[in-house]
Amino acid sequence: MIYLNDRDIRQLGIDWPKLVETVEHVAALLQTRETVQPLKPYLRFGDPANRIIAMPAYVGGNLRACGIKWIASFPGNRLRGLPRAHNTIVLNDPGTGMPLAIFQSGLLNALRTAAVSGAMLQNWLKRRPGRNVTAGIVGWGPIGRAHLSMLKALLADRLEWTLLFDAGGIDPASVPDNVRGSVSIATDWRETYRHADVFITCTTASERYIDEPPPPGTLLLNVSLRDYMPHSVRSLNAVVVDDWREVCRENTDIERLHLAFGLSERDAVTLKQAIHENGLDRFPEDEPVFFNPMGMAAFDIGIAHRYYKLALRDHAGLPLEP
Known part of the structure; x- marks a missing residue:
């Protein structure tokens, strides 16, 4: 398993046409058996303005990727000098379920959205x-x-x-x-x-x-x-x-x-x-x-999978031992 953060994503490069192409490819698979994404739950506690959202998905086609996005949004963080959103994505092997990569990257969230x-x-x-x-x-x-x-x-x-x-x-x-x-x-x-x-x-x-x-x-x-x-x-x-x-x-x-x-x-x-x-x-x-756009987990998983493949190619990220 490898760990990647914002620095790794920037080093791997931001290719907007390729990112949009990934979104278009995943969009073609929506409402077919090639995508699975349950309705995402919202976890709220304490301040009702805060929330953490779980976004699991499987994407088939040429991607064959699965995993979960776990994103926290705490608007008051700006007053603390912290980012409002904290984004974590875990990718799993769709054949065995083994974890392949973990991303801690607010940048990845922004890239998917845009x-x-x-x-x-x-x-x-x-x-x-x-x-x-x-x-x-x-x-x-x-x-x-x-x-x-x-x-x-x-x-x-x-x-x-x-x-x-x-x-x-x-x-x-x-x-x-x-x-x-x-x-x-x-x-x-x-x-x-x-x-x-x-x-x-x-x-x-x-x-x-x-x-x-x-x-x-x-x-x-x-x-x-x-x-x-x-x-x-x-x-x-x-x-x-x-x-x-x-x-x-x-x-x-x-x-x-x-x-x-x-x-x-x-x-x-x-x-x-x-x-x-x-x-x-x-x-x-x-x-x-x-x-x-409410934000679909399939797009997050598709784009994270693209960066996972780039990381393997370029030997980027931090290897983690099981």
Whole structure:
């Protein structure tokens, strides 16, 4: 068994097109016998704002990987100078059950999250060949920064401008050198929302704040899941989810729409349908696309398996004796 952390992941390299390709491959296997992922339980104790989530999965196809992600989210950690999220993944041999690798890596969590957004983005771009994009990101933590890195890698010169906003403020020096010339720090979330073609929420907001409909044709990557007041998105038709059972619970924006306005599973398009079955073709190009990814264990296991294989190739990580 080998142990890998953030440093190992960085040394092995962040190849966004390959990470998105892994997500697309796993998405093709969803709702088939080639994937198994039980509904994930939430462990809560003490402060109700804190949670630890267990995410087991098996992925077949060309990957043949299984394991579990165990991720803790403690929002108050920021006041202690600690990361909000702590991510551990264990991979097992699908033939014997023997443990193969253990990851302690918040970076891996950010990579999976942004790679799923990247898969949705690339699908959305198919109907907009050659068109430049302005992006807006609200929330400048690890997830927001990973999304900017992903956008730059996938869009290259098509990423015309990016607007950033964080309620806690943003140090201009925290913006990477390779994008600094095309980034503006906004003073209000509305500035990013109203001017972005691709709008990404990466916050830990305790209260919903987006209270107006999006501009026509916008891709809304609702990563943090709890930023939109229901009336602001109630008229949207192109609602995309990774898994309805997962996302229509835990006080998400999808659950709020379901309870307040009757949004149901049959009204939503799955990520698999969007990527592999042209699921968005039924909507006009100016219809905003509202993507709500609760986070699927199959994607985490698929991406962790990719890094496990790279680690074996490069003799990376720390070997652990049984």
